Amino acid sequence: MSDPQPSVVRLICGNQNYSSWSLRAWLCLRRAGIDPQLVVLPMDTPEFYERIGEYSPTGRVPVLWLDDERVWDSLAIAEAVNDRFANGSLWPCDPVLRSRARAMMAEMHSGFAALRHQLPMNCRAHQRQIEMDAAALADIARICTLWQEARAMAPAQGPWLFGDWSIVDAFFAPVALRFDGYAMDLPELATQYVNAWLADADLRAWRDAGIAESWVIHHEEAGV
Ligand SMILES: N[C@@H](CCC(=O)N[C@@H](CS)C(=O)NCC(=O)O)C(=O)O
Structure with a gap:
């Protein structure tokens, strides 16, 4: 089955200062040569809880949007980036x-x-x-x-x-x-x-x- 590249790659993150899971997802994207659009939601604020439902099925960040497809959880995001943008090269060959x-x-x-x-x-x-x-x-x-x-x-x-x-x-x-x-x-x-x-x-x-x-x-x- 074909795997067309998405036209919009968007990463929904928490505060860059504190959100370690968001950082992990973003680093994987960067290593795959992707500069995603970032949507930063300030955690622990009313704004976060008002907006997170639009973006995340779990209420947590990070979430990767590939056009309208959503991938949540840093671990799944890392694997998706590796499959979709890096041809498997983000893991050791051995x-x-x-x-x-x-x-x-x-x-x-x-x-x-x-x-x-x-x-x-x-x-x-x-x-x-x-x-x-x-x-x-x-x-x-x-x-x-x-x-x-x-x-x-x-x-x-x-x-x-x-x-x-x-x-x-x-x-x-x-x-x-x-x-x-x-x-x-x-x-x-x-x-x-x-x-x-x-x-x-x-x-x-x-x-x-x-x-x-x-x-x-x-x-x-x-x-x-
Ligand atoms: N297992 C998840 C953990 C995600 C997580 O706990 N994210 C935190 C920020 S680093 C979060 O969304 N906190 C906001 C909240 O729980 O209200 C992953 O690996 O992505």
Whole structure:
């Protein structure tokens, strides 16, 4: 069956400053060479709840609109972008690496609740002092182990988890922002990976847009 390219690609997002799931979807689109129209809905405001029903069947962001077709949830969006715009090239070619990358993405998508709750993604944060409990520290340690294992498996020399960029990198990009946003001791390899993200033009463009937003969500502001 033919798969005609949509004429309008639109990503419905939350605040760029705080919405980590939106960032993941947007990074996948950018890596596929797409510059989507962005509809940014300010989360935690009456406007969000008034408008989200027009766009999202779940009441959550992100949602990708390909003309009138809607794809919701960052995980499904990443796969749709890979299928529709990148010919499958956004995953590692090697099936063993691909399975590992997918397992890491799934673990990020369904896990790390303590990290997500205690260290919210916040583009404006930089080395904030924060108190973390044992569960958040365990999440950080687990992520560093995952990154180290991926790098050890990676055949390519690039800075990304499996050498060349893949979707799993998009899923850990908000973690890189958190690791920069809040002061913590990291292994050297994790610091290098965070720095690779901080130097990335797409991430910087998103972060700058987030910093420029005027909305503040007080319960997402952590650390000092
Ligand atoms: N599993 C979803 C999670 C989406 C999600 O929780 N989005 C948050 C913003 S990052 C949201 O829509 N929050 C607004 C609300 O729940 O009112 C995904 O991966 O896309």
